[in-house]
Amino acid sequence: xxxxxxxxxxxxxxxxxxxxxxxxxxxxxxxxxxxxxxxxxxxxxxxxxxxxxxxxxxxxxxxxxxxxxxxxxxxxxxxxxxxxxxxxxxxxxxxxxxxxxxxxxxxxxxxxxxxxxxxxxx
Numbered sequence: 504x505x506x507x508x509x510x511x512x513x514x515x516x517x518x519x520x521x522x523x524x525x526x527x528x529x530x531x532x533x534x535x536x537x538x539x540x541x542x543x544x545x546x547x548x549x550x551x552x553x554x555x556x557x558x559x560x561x562x563x564x565x566x567x568x569x570x571x572x573x574x575x576x577x578x579x580x581x582x583x584x585x586x587x588x589x590x591x592x593x594x595x596x597x598x599x600x601x602x603x604x605x606x607x608x609x610x611x612x613x614x615x616x617x618x619x620x621x622x623x624x625x
Contacts, residue, residue: 530621537617540610547603554596561589 528536568582 530617533613533617533621537610537613540606540613544603544606544610547599547606551596551599551603554592554599558589558592558596561585561592565589 565582565585565588568578568585571578572582573579
């Protein structure tokens, strides 16, 4: 819960601060910052997309091992081990997703600021 609250506060701070920081940058600097932010978002998206099937496979492995748990001590150890691996992957996925959402919100705020300050009005 504390981790989620911290991520929410950091996300809100970045979202609110981005337009003000962007306003003090030149349009060229803002465009370069936006490109860098977009690359960061795309990299995180690729990481998340690669992690999702691993999490699903680990969940399937845990379910299969859990069904065999009562057949012996070794099967119980396998079930426990596969559950731990599944939980670790899920936690990693949640972290990547939270980071992705925060960086995407910040990048979107920068694009908004750029559009407000640098794009001529018709």
